[in-house]
Amino acid sequence: MTKVYSPSSDFTSSHTSPLAKIVNTFKSRYPISIVGTLLSVFLIFRIIISILSNQLYVPTFAPGSGVEFYDLKNYEGLADGWQHEERILFCVPLRDAAPHLPMFFSHMKNMTYPHHLIDLAFLVSDSSDDTMGALVYHLREIQTNPNKNVRFGNIEIFEKDFGQVIGQSFSDRHGFEAQGPRRKLMARARNWLSSVSIKPYHSWVYWRDVDVETIPPTIIEDLMHHNKDVIVPNVWRPLPDWLGSQQPYDLNSWQESEGGLQLAKTLGEDAVIVEGYQEYATWRPHLAYLRDPYGDPEVEMELDGIGGVSILSRGKVFRHGSHFPAFSFEKHAETEAFGKLCKRMGFKVFGLPHYVIWHIYEPSSDDLRHMEWMAQEKIREQEEAKTQKIYDKVWKEGFEDVTKEWSNDRINIFKNIDTTKFTKGKSAKAKIVDWSGSDTFQPNLPVQGVEDKVAAFDPNKN
Amino acid sequence: MQPAINKTQFFRQIRKKPLIVLGPLLIIAVIYYLFFSSSKQNSKYSYKVKKAGFFDRRPDVIPRNLPGDHISHYDLNKLASTPMAVYNKEKVLILTPVSRFYDDYWVNLLKLTYPRELLELGFIVPRTKDGDLALKKLEKAIKQVQTGKKENRFSKITILRQDTDSLSNQNEKQRHALKVQKDRRANMALARNSLLFSAIGPYTSWVLWLDSDIVESPPTLIQDLVSHDKPVISANCYQRYYDEENKKEAIRPYDFNNWVESEEGLKIAAQMSDDEIIVEGYSEIATYRALMAHFYDDKGDVNTEMELDGVGGAAVLVKADVHRDGAMFPSFPFYHLIETEGFAKMAKRLGYQVIGLPNYLVYHYNE
Numbered sequence: 001m002t003k004v005y006s007p008s009s010d011f012t013s014s015h016t017s018p019l020a021k022i023v024n025t026f027k028s029r030y031p032i033s034i035v036g037t038l039l040s041v042f043l044i045f046r047i048i049i050s051i052l053s054n055q056l057y058v059p060t061f062a063p064g065s066g067v068e069f070y071d072l073k074n075y076e077g078l079a080d081g082w083q084h085e086e087r088i089l090f091c092v093p094l095r096d097a098a099p100h101l102p103m104f105f106s107h108m109k110n111m112t113y114p115h116h117l118i119d120l121a122f123l124v125s126d127s128s129d130d131t132m133g134a135l136v137y138h139l140r141e142i143q144t145n146p147n148k149n150v151r152f153g154n155i156e157i158f159e160k161d162f163g164q165v166i167g168q169s170f171s172d173r174h175g176f177e178a179q180g181p182r183r184k185l186m187a188r189a190r191n192w193l194s195s196v197s198i199k200p201y202h203s204w205v206y207w208r209d210v211d212v213e214t215i216p217p218t219i220i221e222d223l224m225h226h227n228k229d230v231i232v233p234n235v236w237r238p239l240p241d242w243l244g245s246q247q248p249y250d251l252n253s254w255q256e257s258e259g260g261l262q263l264a265k266t267l268g269e270d271a272v273i274v275e276g277y278q279e280y281a282t283w284r285p286h287l288a289y290l291r292d293p294y295g296d297p298e299v300e301m302e303l304d305g306i307g308g309v310s311i312l313s314r315g316k317v318f319r320h321g322s323h324f325p326a327f328s329f330e331k332h333a334e335t336e337a338f339g340k341l342c343k344r345m346g347f348k349v350f351g352l353p354h355y356v357i358w359h360i361y362e363p364s365s366d367d368l369r370h371m372e373w374m375a376q377e378k379i380r381e382q383e384e385a386k387t388q389k390i391y392d393k394v395w396k397e398g399f400e401d402v403t404k405e406w407s408n409d410r411i412n413i414f415k416n417i418d419t420t421k422f423t424k425g426k427s428a429k430a431k432i433v434d435w436s437g438s439d440t441f442q443p444n445l446p447v448q449g450v451e452d453k454v455a456a457f458d459p460n461k462n
Numbered sequence: 463m464q465p466a467i468n469k470t471q472f473f474r475q476i477r478k479k480p481l482i483v484l485g486p487l488l489i490i491a492v493i494y495y496l497f498f499s500s501s502k503q504n505s506k507y508s509y510k511v512k513k514a515g516f517f518d519r520r521p522d523v524i525p526r527n528l529p530g531d532h533i534s535h536y537d538l539n540k541l542a543s544t545p546m547a548v549y550n551k552e553k554v555l556i557l558t559p560v561s562r563f564y565d566d567y568w569v570n571l572l573k574l575t576y577p578r579e580l581l582e583l584g585f586i587v588p589r590t591k592d593g594d595l596a597l598k599k600l601e602k603a604i605k606q607v608q609t610g611k612k613e614n615r616f617s618k619i620t621i622l623r624q625d626t627d628s629l630s631n632q633n634e635k636q637r638h639a640l641k642v643q644k645d646r647r648a649n650m651a652l653a654r655n656s657l658l659f660s661a662i663g664p665y666t667s668w669v670l671w672l673d674s675d676i677v678e679s680p681p682t683l684i685q686d687l688v689s690h691d692k693p694v695i696s697a698n699c700y701q702r703y704y705d706e707e708n709k710k711e712a713i714r715p716y717d718f719n720n721w722v723e724s725e726e727g728l729k730i731a732a733q734m735s736d737d738e739i740i741v742e743g744y745s746e747i748a749t750y751r752a753l754m755a756h757f758y759d760d761k762g763d764v765n766t767e768m769e770l771d772g773v774g775g776a777a778v779l780v781k782a783d784v785h786r787d788g789a790m791f792p793s794f795p796f797y798h799l800i801e802t803e804g805f806a807k808m809a810k811r812l813g814y815q816v817i818g819l820p821n822y823l824v825y826h827y828n829e
Contacts, residue, residue, distance in 0.1 A: 056589060056623065057594040057597055059600075059621070061601075061604075061605070061608075062609075065605075065609065066616065066617065067621065070521075070620075070622050070660070071622075072625035073589070073625045074520045074521070075625075076625060082507070082509060083511055083512045084512055112505075114509070116524065117524070143532065143533070153525050154532070154534075155533045156533075156534045156535075156536065157535045157536070158536050158538050159535075159537045160539055161539055188788070192786045194659075195659055195785065196536070196663060196664040197664075198659055198660070200622060200660040221506070221507050318659055319655060319659050320652050320655050320656060320793065321651065321790035321791060323788040324788065325788060326812060327788075327808075327811040345794055
């Protein structure tokens with residue numbers, strides 16, 4: 001027999017109101033369970049119909065026909081994408097990066113996001129070292145790993161040279177004048193990479209620089225579960241002790257300020273504001289400086305400009321047209337302008353102030369000069385210590401230590417001298433000296449005489 | 463008999479001192495807990511795959527059984543967009559946002575003489591009943607071509623369903639009301655961008671934007687536009703109609719989004735707030751811009767070029783590099799311009815030239 005919950009039958013069991021009596025008589029004549037069953041079947045049928053009628057048409061094409069259909073709504077990106085088998089595009093721009101690749105791939109192997117859902121896209125540009133060879137070597141190694149869980153999904157390598165205005169050393173890249181044109185070139189490279197590699201089925205896009213030293217293996221999940229359109233961690237770098245052990249690295253993640261907006265108004269259409277240079281003081285709150293080492297890593301902060309070391313964004317952010325402007329967009333370029341553009345398009349841009357990844361330390365030319373000086377200084381100190389040793393020996397051998405004798409002598413020498421007469425100034429005259437005990441004074445006469453000694457110094461002996 | 467006695471003795475032993483068995487078992491359990499279960503508990507996230515619901519028809523897009531050393535390699539330095547496109551076998555991507563499917567559009571598309579093996583198509587349909595209808599017609603049309611002769615097939619076709627909901631009910635009058643223009647064109651911009659960035663590949667040299675209501679164009683459209691070798695080049699969009707007064711077929715300008723900026727236009731823009739847009743063809747905003755639609759001369763040279771500041775999307779050929787550098791269709795007021803006009807502005811900001819061909823006509827469907 002079918003059982004259907006019916007509120008009226010419950011009601012009648014406990015009360016005997018007139019309404020219940022009517023229901024009771026009705027119930028005895030027509031078994032209410034049958035009516036309820038029919039009603040619920042009808043309702044379920046209605047729900048199925050409404051679901052089916054709301055579903056949009058999906059065409060079917062034969063696999064070999066060269067036609068593909070995608071409903072972009074299926075790839076909007078969920079907060080727990082790894083549990084829904086959402087594919088992620090992992091974009092890495094490379095330039096003269098061969099030395100960093102072993103470290104980078106060691107991080108890649110440890111990543112916990114299911115590897116077969118990660119598609120890798122590399123752009124190798126303007127490299128003078130063998131970045132390409134090293135990259136292919138590492139990829140082959142990882143893709144032929146006997147453990148299939150380590151292997152990644154689709155892998156694409158793109159090559160494109162954009163020509164360079166400046167070198168790749170730390171100071172070349174981070175000098176103030178170099179920033180504008182450099183950032184615009186980098187922006188072009190990033191846009192080329194994302195536009196050729198993103199597919200309709202990529203729910204998420206993750207941008208990562210190769211020169212990251214320490215990063216949690218759960219980085220993608222850690223960023224993704226915040227459910228934001230664009231999100232970045234805080235980026236710091238370790239420093240040698242003489243520079244203070246650690247320092248914020250990425251100053252491109254910031255919140256817009258009144259000062260920044262006012263500065264933007266005074267600049268020409270093509271000017272690019274770059275953070276972290278005193279030439280442009282914007283007084284913006286930086287993500288990097290808001291870090292508390294003991295703070296909750298889940299804390300979020302809304303941002304306007306972002307840095308490019310590690311960005312997780314939804315795929316639709318790029319599909320809807322957001323990119324890294326290679327022109328001055330609201331007086332910014334590249335990743336900072338990407339943040340601004342995303343905000344302009346209504347996307348949510350966030351940073352995590354207490355969740356930190358560590359960039360490698362690359363010494364600047366000033367640092368290099370200082371390090372060279374430190375090295376020279378160390379050698380000089382060693383040399384000095386050697387000579388000092390000889391000097392000390394010579395001193396010990398050549399001169400007699402009379403400190404002890406002098407401490408005895410000084411009492412005798414000074415005992416008859418009124419030292420108050422030597423004090424300068426008017427107040428000295430007014431000083432009252434108590435001579436009351438002078439008659440009974442018994443000085444201690446020296447017991448020992450001073451012996452004559454000849455220095456026994458032989459320069460050849462050393 | 464001997465073993466049975468031993469057995470009972472054994473059990474008796476256990477019953478007397480249960481710790482003999484329980485002790486080691488407990489120790490094993492503790493060791494297992496410490497060394498094996500701890501690693502699972504430390505992991506912050508669950509990696510159990512959540513299966514899709516019964517009504518969720520999400521297709522499976524996970525690549526399975528990829529060969530181990532599957533690595534694609536593309537040298538984009540060799541990718542070029544030249545006036546000798548056919549000779550150099552340059553791939554052209556034709557992109558069309560479809561809200562209505564016109565048979566004449568398809569017929570005209572099939573008439574294009576550019577080699578099909580170098581042609582890729584991309585379509586995007588809105589999430590509406592109209593979109594469903596267009597998709598069904600499109601499917602039918604495509605199946606006919608792609609199952610036909612090999613040499614007549616297009617090299618690749620991508621069809622997308624837009625992720626954002628669009629304004630339904632687009633009849634001619636509503637579509638052009640100034641108030642709804644901004645929302646409509648913002649949504650159109652999102653559709654164009656989604657289509658563009660999904661379909662553009664590492665081998666695409668040119669992108670032809672061809673609106674779904676363009677029902678007539680010269681069959682050599684691509685070759686003609688390519689031969690100008692310009693980063694962005696737009697044809698003039700006209701419409702055929704029956705002239706009641708003169709009782710004969712005639713043509714009239716249709717797309718007013720191809721224009722040259724005017725002093726007045728800049729002045730209006732300077733006074734506008736950040737989120738307002740200027741659109742052409744409305745008496746409320748008189749920009750006095752030079753509209754390419756009015757520069758048509760039926761006796762003039764078809765190759766006449768004019769520099770533009772805004773373009774319409776009717777028939778525009780773009781070098782793929784321009785898009786790859788970041789030129790897209792702003793869905794927000796960009797210099798008070800939106801969609802295709804904003805695209806022209808962005809291309810110019812990236813240092814590219816935008817050109818129009820006033821005497822080169824394509825024709826819009828007449829509703």
